[in-house]
Amino acid sequence: MTKTIALVGDYSKEVGSHRAIPMALELAGKSLDIAVHWSWVETTAISNHYTEELAEFSAIWLVPGSPYQNMQGAIDTARFARETRRPFLGTCGGFQHALIEIARDVCGATEADHAETNPNGRELVITPLECSLVEKIDQVFFKPGSRLYALFDGQPTTENYFCRYGLNPDWKNRLESAGVVFSGYDSAGEPRAFELRSHPFFIGTLFQPERLALRHQSHPLIEAFVKAS
16 A cells, blocks of 8 residues: 655755655554655745646645745645645644645735744744744643544653744634644643644644654654555
8 A cells, every 4th residue: 555745845965854754754654564655846846736746645744944945835735735635744844834824825814924034024923932942852742632632642742843933822813713723732831733623634743753763763643644644
């Protein structure tokens, strides 16, 4: 049984998560006894006709590495996965840009933006974190009743980060009213993961679960993503 997953992002061997993701998929496939196939898709390859570039894939992972060469391509990727109900995982930059897509296309905030690429934007959904999470490790606690809570049997998990930007708190309620469930929080109570309850599998995490593969361990979230695909 073969699963073909699009890894959407601008691949660089210098980015640790990019080295880890293929390892993470391979470990998940072995754990599930599934042959997992994946292909890298550059954000510059995603255009207004993104269906052509992504239609062949059974699932989509919007990978870390922002600012993307084509920010709109990253946003369109999240929209494609959401609208076609394909399994979607967005980690770090993928988490951030999936929230921007929902703000733009569901909430109607056409100027929703990211402070990294447009610090003077009028509607910044993603803003600098009060404390940088570059090379940080912290616990994540999950909201009861959520998919992530069930996936981790209600137990917290310890996760790795490599980011400087996160959700603007001013946007939390508005996104929740659009169907976003913030289902993972750090030890300070800040949102670190979300999911769409109405979607078969649409999850974003500010942490990078793929980094567990660098220690030759499979991550349950990535196994769930592969299984959903």
